[in-house]
Amino acid sequence: MERDGGGGSLFFRGLQNRSHEKMKLRTRKSTLYLSQQKRTGRGGDLLGENIYLVLFTIALRICNCFLVQTSFVPDEYWQSLEVAHHMVFNYGYLTWEWTERLRGYTYPLIFASIYKILHLLRKDSVQLLIWIPRLAQALLSAIADLRLYSLMKQLENQQVARWVFFCQLCSWFTWYCCTRTLTNTMETVLTIIALFYYPLEGSKFMNSVKYSSLVALAFIIRPTAVIPWIPLLFRHFWQEQRKLDLILHQFLPVGFVTLSFSLIIDRIFFGQWTLVQYNFLKFNVLQNVGSFYGSHPWHWYFSQGFPAVLGTHLPFFIHGCLLAPKRYRIFLVTVLWTLLVYSMLSHKEFRFIYPVLPFCMVFCVHQRGTLDVMTNIRELCYNNTDISSASVLMMMPCHSTPYYSHVHHPLPMRFLQCPPDLTGKGDYLVEADIFYLNPLKWLYREFQNDSTLPTHLIIFSILEEEINPFLISNKYERTAVFFHTHFPESRTGSHIYVYERKLKGKLNQT
Secondary structure, eight states, X not given: OOOOTTHHHHHHHHHHHHHHHHHHHHHHHHHHHHHHHHHHHSOOXXXXXXXXXXXXXXXXXXXXXXXXXXXXXXXXXXXXXXXXXXXXXXXXXXXXHHHTTOSOSHHHHHHHHHHHHHHHTTOOOHHHHHHHHHHHHHHHHHHHHHHHHHHHHHHSOHHHHHHHHHHHHHOHHHHHHTTSOOHHHHHHHHHHHHHHHSOOTTOSOOOHHHHHHHHHHHHHXXXXXXXXXXXXXXXXXXXXXXXXHHIIIIIHHHHHHHHHHHHHHHHHHHSSOOOHHHHHHIIIIXXXXXXXXXXXXXXXXXXXXXXXXXXXXXXXXXXHHHTOOGGGHHHHHHHHHHHHHHHTSSOOOGGGGGGGHHHHHTTSOOSOHXXXXXXXXXXXXXXXXXXXGOOEEEESSTTOSOOGGGTOSOOOEEEOOOOOOOSOOTTOOOHHHHHHHOHHHHHHHHOOSGGGOOSEEEEEGGGTTTTHHHHHHTTEEEEEEEEOOSSOBTTBOSEEEEEEEOBTTXXXXX
């Protein structure tokens, strides 16, 4: 398998010669196809995403709504719909939590508004009173799903975002709960949307006022909603340079407005000033009245509750957590913190930890890098104005990535080959094995002439340090990074790097 010094040159030159005449025509065709795809594929935007994705998600959650025809817990009626009915039609029954003023009217007011509109339109039939609130909750859950997808697209890339989105849609517990009129469901929706505006590295829509307003609203609806946000708020405060400004001009005004909003609503319906959030915490935490409805051992969430809620995602979640990337450790801390805090309370339920389920979906994605990098190469073909001079060398274990089926362009590419010994030689070594014996030596021997160097190199992160002298001497710069796996091993690294040769006075555009 040893090759002459000009072997690499012959390979790339041969591909370029064979495709040179077709290259201009093919590039023109690809560009036309791409522009046409942009015109017809998107079809407009809604909520910042492709309208077809939005419509699909909404349609799925509507189907979700009608397919889930079971009762979960009494609270999905007695803390929302029954209260809303009493607010609009002035008859019904309110449980002791309302006579003792442990619950606020903010969340039931959403459904009361729907009931009032139906009543004014004389469309307040029992079927509409049952299904319209659930459809409204399904719509809100669909918006939360799309926000999770958008967030992951910013933090990682579209391929990873699709898998996180897929995991979210496939979660049995989300499917079971997301269309129910539970305060826990609204808490989860607000948590996801707030996370979209939370200041994470890579996020483009961070907004302290928006995310803190959503967190405050979640707290008004259900005071325990603040539990998952304690580590996130602390992290934001710790990293914020203008700490005093953050508190005085953002957190405090937001807190004052939302708390005032809650007080006014409850004053109207209770007939007196009431701080229901304090009453809720006093009864459920300080006086532990919740234990009347059942108690569980301290480890229940870890041994039963959390595994049951995650379901089939559990092994993938554990797999992803063992070596979680640094930027996502705050999500893991949030999950563990929430489980620990709820473990201290005697009364435990599956739905209490529902809001942290979306955080877990981030850890269920694995080994996507070899597909994502081909998307980058495909974009090179369509976006590079001088594509005829481009070439790619993949210095990875043979067949690590797809090839032309995922590029669909006669771009000169080469990978380390590993065919079996068909000659009967006893000392036979495949090209990949020869390369990994001494990568730096192989590169200098293979590319003795600068004109034969490929414009782009693709490597696993584990190889970078070893070939760094070659990269520096030949003016290669890292232009893209793709996460691949939490478990790097042997020749496979945790990330995939794309290097581009930057020549003075001539920069290739990727």
